[in-house]
Amino acid sequence: MQELAPSAHQAPIARPLRAAAPSSPLRGTVTVPGDKSISHRALMFGALAVGTTDITGLLEGEDVLRTAAAMRALGATVDNLGQGHWRVAGRGIGGLVEPADVLDMGNSGTAARLLCGLLAGHPIFAVMTGDASLRKRPMKRVTDPLSATGARFTTRAGGRLPLAVEGAADPLSLDYVVPVPSAQVKSACLLAGLCARGVTRVVEAEATRDHTENMLRHFGAVVDVQVEGHGRVIELLGQPELFAAPVVVPGDPSSAAFPAIAALLVPGSEVTIQGVGMNPLRAGIFLTLQEMGADITETNRRIEGGEPVADLVIRASALRGVDVPALRAPSMIDEYPVLSVAAAIASGTTRMRGLKELRVKESDRLAATAAMLVANGARVEVDGDDLIVHGAGGPIEGGGLVETHMDHRIAMSALVMGLASKRGVTADDAAFIETSFPGFASLINGLAGAEPIAAP
Incomplete structure (x- = not known):
């Protein structure tokens, strides 16, 4: 490791x-x-799936290694087999456990924001921090919509890290219009929606990278995407059973x-x-x-x-x-x-x-x-x-x-x-x-x- x-x-x-x-x-x-975007998501979805996910070509830069460490802290088994080949034994939707220590996301805004969504749907307490650069970056763009699930977030002034989250025991599904084009905000909402009953709906006026939607389907979730003008409406059926699937990054x-x-x-x-x-x-x-x-x-x-x-x-x-x-x-x-x-x-x-x-x-x-x-x-x-x-x-x-x-x-x-x-x-x-x-x-x-x- x-x-x-x-x-x-x-x-x-x-x-x-x-x-x-x-x-x-x-x-x-x-x-x-x-x-990098797919590498973060492969580790997260592997942790949420039932079974063991093989990942090849994973980016082994500092940002992605922070996500791997966070998934281990949340109870998944994450093994580095060498040369970009990783294996993740997941815990299933809703199966993540409370981390024993602070989750340090280093310099990665993607990891931090997506992790907010993942944590919002689990009834656990966690604290997240990062390096000096990440601690300056705004998190309200994800914590505000995610609060509607029932999760509670506490941050520094301006919505900045360090951040504490108490995930919702029975998370509510979201119906959210993303105010600025952001794949991170969209993905955080969809990750929270995995643990919620009913349909989570996210509307974006301008289409952003769709790796999360692609990977949700790859792991077995039901996702519907409708094109509206330059944007998209994404609907996710909550509480699916995600099954391990190989990922080539x-x-x-x-x-x-x-x-x-x-x-x-x-x-x-x-x-x-x-x-x-x-x-x-x-x-x-x-x-x-x-x-x-x-x-x-x-x-x-x-x-x-x-x-x-x-x-x-x-x-x-x-x-x-x-x-x-x-x-x-x-x-x-x-x-x-x-x-x-x-x-x-x-x-x-x-x-x-x-x-x-x-x-x-x-x-x-x-x-x-x-x-x-x-x-x-x-x-x-x-x-x-x-x-x-x-x-x-x-x-x-x-x-x-x-x-x-x-x-x-x-x-x-x-x-x-x-x-x-x-x-x-x-x-x-x-x-x-x-x-x-x-x-x-x-x-x-x-x-x-x-x-x-x-x-x-």
């Missing part, structure tokens, strides 16, 4: 990294870590975006990324890049574990600015920092609309992304919730130090920017990359045949 440090009280030692333009193109075939499209954009920006590059999840509610980044002129080819399309998967062949391309509609934001919300890097090197202006959700990520990602670009010579404007980047039509100047704010995606975006810069780019702390993409720097260096990413 992998050991986890008590993140709420001991932050990792800062690890600055610098990236510079490589001396040769990026070339090779790689895989990226398993999809595809490569994370959010992680794949980083080597993909690096390959697009470094002249002469050609990189193949195998086994990437291509769920249309997650793959907006690749559609946007293709609109910008990116040479991206999907090959070997297939379905694995209810999710569409493909291999991606990416060749260096001259990109142009585009207008990215707000309706696409839910399908690529985590990829805007690295997309902004591509926009800074492209010709023309790129406007990314409707990025309000970026303000409540691991950092205020909208502000952090703009600051990252400005520090390295890009022309950037923030207009309300829109980010406007004026492309240089070639390598960015670079030379700046990027404040990552304990945010793994800002750190990786800064390093990708360094690969397409004149003077290199330094990330002040890249330690948090391990939460979602263990071995990121080594993967890029392997494609380069050298070490364009190294300690400064």
Whole structure:
């Protein structure tokens, strides 16, 4: 079992990294870590199912390891068999037990918010905390609707962690309209609905990633989804018997975006990324890049574990600015920092609309992304919730130090920017990359045949 440090009280030692333009193109075939969203859910549904669930391709980053530890604390048997192969012996719906200690969710907002839903439906008491970054992130967006089940939540001011929950003994089903596009809020409500009698109904005005709905069906729940305009109405029949089912976790499209954009920006590059999840509610980044002129080819399309998967062949391309509609934001919300890097090197202006959700990520990602670009010579404007980047039509100047704010995606975006810069780019702390993409720097260096990413 992998050991986890008590993140709420001991932050990792800062690890600055610098990236510079490589001396040769990026070339090779790689895989990226398993999809983080699916990995969290596979462990949780395995814990709620009857029987033993085999999971292959699980992301073994810090965030997902926190979820594995939480499932053990709640009574499931969770074994790491090596190389992304895990086995979970579940306890059945309503069978989780009260944890003996505080549940420490590290840096993972997904784990914390989904766990609120899972705990709300069980008649147990639990306390949840996280690292300094997670303790700043709002939880009211899930605790408010979940309180209608009969669960009781106590939080710090502003609905922040640490958080205590007393789950409902006889949880009520929910009928909830999600006020902002959020797969985390939708999923928390559906997880709570598993333990409730009757039908839980969740309405979203804009469709968000549907991994929870897919996995509910995969484990045997009855889920009905109706499309209404740009949104969806999801209905879940409560108190189902979930049965163990094998899960193959595809490569994370959010992680794949980083080597993909690096390959697009470094002249002469050609990189193949195998086994990437291509769920249309997650793959907006690749559609946007293709609109910008990116040479991206999907090959070997297939379905694995209810999710569409493909291999991606990416060749260096001259990109142009585009207008990215707000309706696409839910399908690529985590990829805007690295997309902004591509926009800074492209010709023309790129406007990314409707990025309000970026303000409540691991950092205020909208502000952090703009600051990252400005520090390295890009022309950037923030207009309300829109980010406007004026492309240089070639390598960015670079030379700046990027404040990552304990945010793994800002750190990786800064390093990708360094690969397409004149003077290199330094990330002040890249330690948090391990939460979602263990071995990121080594993967890029392997494609380069050298070490364009190294300690400064």
